[in-house]
Amino acid sequence: MSALRAVVLDENMFSGNLPADLGSGIPSLETLICANNNLSGFISATISNASRLGMIDLSINSFTGPIPQSLGNLENLEVLNLQMNNFVSDSALSFLSSLTHCRKLIELRFAKNPLEGFFPASIGNFSDSLQIFEGWTCKLKGSIPREIGNLTGVIRINFSQNNLTGHIPKTIQGMLNLQEFYLESNKIEGIIPDVICNLKKLGALYLSGNQFSGRVPPCLGKVTMIVEYGQDGIVSTSCDVYSFGILMMETFTRIRPGDERFTGDLSIRRWVSDSFPNEIQKVVDANLVQLGDERIDAKIECLLSIIELALSCTLATPDARIGMEDSLSTLEKIRLQFVNRWN
Incomplete structure (x- = not known):
């Protein structure tokens, strides 16, 4: 099956484990979609043997074990969706550090997994190609690294329903393409920094269920509650x-x-x-x-x-x-x- 380019098995009732040598013998594979099934077990580190993979969607299953750091070897990876499983990680969320080597990555979703880790400063090393960054309901701890401001291409961030603490770093002013920012239901405190007013494309800001204090930046009457955007990231004139x-x-x-x-x-x-x-x-x-x-x-x-x-x-x-x-x-x-x- 060396010529196989796509495996799309989503929305079925498949169960059991993926092969222990996943990725071996399929050098041409570009798309792997097994979302919304009843699959379980570990994801083998050999998945990176399918070096042409550009899209991996294993969401809405019951996979366990660590998220393979070998995913960082996939130079063509553009979409990685692992949300709604039972993946775990070390406290440093090392898989995130490894994924920063995927310089074409556009979408990264790992929400609703019991990761229980701390965001590493290395998240600031993601390339400008990253647009979607979602890790809601992952039991994430600690503060948001100041290096997050390096994510100049990000359009949507969703870290809601975690155990994040500390403050919103002022470096967020560097995320000039940010349109949606979800931080509700955490333990973040302090003020909402005025530099948030520099985010001219911001259209959705959810901060409820935290411990913020102080005054609200004046520009926030003018922020709409949800925003429409296309693949090119341009807000429509009828927003x-x-x-x-x-x-x-x-x-x-x-x-x-x-x-x-x-x-x-x-x-x-x-x-x-x-x-x-x-x-x-x-x-x-x-x-x-x-x-x-x-x-x-x-x-x-x-x-x-x-x-x-x-x-x-x-x-x-x-x-x-x-x-x-x-x-x-x-x-x-x-x-x-x-x-x-x-x-």
Whole structure:
């Protein structure tokens, strides 16, 4: 099978272990996708024998053991997704240091693994190609290294739901392409540094559930709650209304866009859209539409109008979206109609 270039086995019911000599005898392999199965066991260090690998997705399985440091030998690696497994690491998260040798790496996802380690200063050695850096719910400890500011190409960072402490380093001002920054549910303290105002592309900043104090930098009224970006990392000119639509969905479903259920092509918008209009009660906050409420009809009518507006704000083509002023006036009309009917 020396000519084999791609193995794609995701979203099945495969179980058992991957081969102990994984990577051997398949020198042409470029893509390995086994996500969303019931696979378990260790990942062999021999995976790097498939030296042309550019994409590895082993997410949503039950793999255990260490993340092989030999992955750092894959010079063509662009996407590595290991999230939602049972991988472990040494306290220094050495696998991250090894991956800095992958100079073409664009996406690195290792979320929801019990790693229980400290971020090494070497994370600042990732190349400018790195755009997605996600390690939420990994029991990460210690502070965010100041070297994080070297990640000038990163678009999204998600270190939420960990045990991180210390402060947000002022060096984050170096991440000029940063659009989404998730740090909620940690133990970070101190002030939010004013240099965050230098991040002109920042569109999503989640800091809830920490121990911050002091004043809020003035530029944070102007930061929208979620941002739209393409593969080229350019924020669309219709970002504001898109952000507003996503914010409405998040508000009335009480589900955040970064929720773990949204993988692959499933986003919060698609999830909401698939339920509109006939099954809207399956996605909106259950506290809003409880059976037995004498005003339930008025509430459902109001929610349908709000969700319809949110979907209009987040159409795929920016030119097709409702304008920001029109969306605000529409929302006000929905509010008045609801109040009038309620009274």
